[in-house]
Amino acid sequence: AQSVAQPEDQVNVAEGNPLTVKCTYSVSGNPYLFWYVQYPNRGLQFLLKYITGDNLVKGSYGFEAEFNKSQTSFHLKKPSALVSDSALYFCAVRDRGYGQNFVFGPGTRLSVLP
């Protein structure tokens, strides 16, 4: 069965410091990988995705993620955190087969402290 793990419920980082939000997955084959962000009382917003090619993917708001096939990981990173980055972050995978649904991780709450 497919599964996505985000091992940290909460990540705290000081403003200006680099941040990492971790994601590992267990899916057969080579899935598509996504990161979404959710601000309070809002829907999920797309940040970035890995389809193929370069393992380092750049996305919105200065975020990037690195795909590591051997470790089945897709960690989200940002070189310098902003207070406005504080939100709930979801990792998701989608199998490459036709008609496959997303599998979401449980979410990680990021708090950037001023």
Add this chain to the structure above:
Amino acid sequence: DGGITQSPKYLFRKEGQNVTLSCEQNLNHDAMYWYRQDPGQGLRLIYYSQIVNDFQKGDIAEGYSVSREKKESFPLTVTSAQKNPTAFYLCASSIVGGQGYGYTFGSGTRLTVV
């Protein structure tokens, strides 16, 4: 602008009452989804539909019903059989093909039992 619209933003339900949450998209997406999110928690799939007049149960379908009479619309009814309906409900849409397309989310409906 293309997008996905959920209404109302806030909804209050009395005990034993059925309520219907609206979800409309003009993205020409074939697939639509309903998720439930409890405070500080991840997403749980209620129902999904990949084609008009067809839908499938997700992980927590009990106490909910849906219809898909039009491609653009996927309303969710929370019935009196759902004993703990207070939650944030998210609708999403996507194409069905496996080209690495992500989900587009609505802004959510917060349902409260009074």
